Structure formats: C-alpha cells, structure tokens
Amino acid sequence: MSRLDEAADFHRRAAAAHHALGDHWHEALALNGLALALAEDDGAQSRQHRAEALRLLSGYDDPRAAELRAQIEQR
Secondary structure: OOOHHHHHHHHHHHHHHHHHHOOHHHHHHHHHHHHHHHOOOOHHHHHHHHHHHHHHHHHOOOHHHHHHHHHHOOO
C-alpha cells in the first residue's frame, strides 16, 4: 500500500515495547516486520534487524520459530 514509512514506525514502536517487556518472541516478530518495511530503502538497517531477530529467535526451538528463522534466512 506504499506506506512503508508508517509500517516501519509501527514496527519500531512495537519492537521497543516488546523489548521493554522482555518479550523476545514478539520483539523478533516486530524486528522482522521492520526489516521487511526497510528492505527497499535501507538494506543495511534491514539486515541488522533481521540479524537481531534471528538472535532473539535462537532461544526458541518450536516449529513456528524454526519456520520464521527459515523465512528470515531466505531473505
């Protein structure tokens, strides 16, 4: 919908809130969304957010986490 700036802002705020709460799973989801929103305009930041999401997801071994890690790694 060409509203990537709004999406990035939303995901930044969500990642910060989940970080403050110590909720690594939802922080990783928000960072992944942020990485997707930034992918076209800021590849370096996008890669950093994906790397951080992968780091946060490393503590989870359930199938959903494995699938999300695989998706992030494919990008």
